[in-house]
Amino acid sequence: xxxxxxxxxxxxxxxxxxxxxxKYNERSASGETGLGERxxxxxxxxxxxxxIVKSCNRENLELSVQQGVWAxxxxxxxxxxxxxxxxxNVILIFSVNRTRHFQGCAKMTSRIGGSVAGGNWKYAHGTAxxxxxxxxxxxxx
Numbered sequence: 001x002x003x004x005x006x007x008x009x010x011x012x013x014x015x016x017x018x019x020x021x022x023k024y025n026e027r028s029a030s031g032e033t034g035l036g037e038r039x040x041x042x043x044x045x046x047x048x049x050x051x052i053v054k055s056c057n058r059e060n061l062e063l064s065v066q067q068g069v070w071a072x073x074x075x076x077x078x079x080x081x082x083x084x085x086x087x088x089n090v091i092l093i094f095s096v097n098r099t100r101h102f103q104g105c106a107k108m109t110s111r112i113g114g115s116v117a118g119g120n121w122k123y124a125h126g127t128a129x130x131x132x133x134x135x136x137x138x139x140x141x
Contacts, residue, residue, distance in 0.1 A: 002054035003076040005083075006093070048089040051080070055096050056124035061103055065138050067118035070106070074131035077112045084111050092136065103141065110135035 053072070055061055064070045070092070072080065083090045090108040095101065110116060116133040123129060 003072060004052040006050040006052060047087055048091060049083045049087050050091045050093060053092045053094050055094060057122055058096050059122050061094055063119060064136065065141055068135055069116050069118040069133045070136045071119055071121060071130035071133045077131050081112050084108055104138060105140050106136040106138045108134065109137050
């Protein structure tokens with residue numbers, strides 16, 4: 001299972017409260033936004049992070065939709081937990097290997113490492129076993 005973060009950021013102007021006046025923009029290497037405003041590094045605030053998740057088979061996605069859980073390789077756990085702890089929303093965009101398209105997206109609703117039951121995961125030949133389960137809420141299939 002492969003995990004790739006999609007880079008985007010949200011920023012707010014000085015003096016605004018979280019949830020008010022939020023704007024989205026991509027930033028060029030010079031720090032200029034698409035609005036012609038300069039964004040200082042200390043004002044960048046992520047409110048959502050996106051990750052592309054590659055699954056070795058469709059059966060694991062179907063099981064996840066039914067049970068509301070997912071598991072990833074242990075090497076990905078710390079990155080997802082850090083994202084879950086640092087932003088309001090972590091969105092996982094799922095793709096099955098060799099399909100060349102996305103099968104759906106889900107919101108991460110718990111940290112990895114709790115006692116989340118479920119997931120009789122099927123493993124691809126020769127791959128490492130998955131780590132611990134965590135809860136997800138499927139938004140689109």
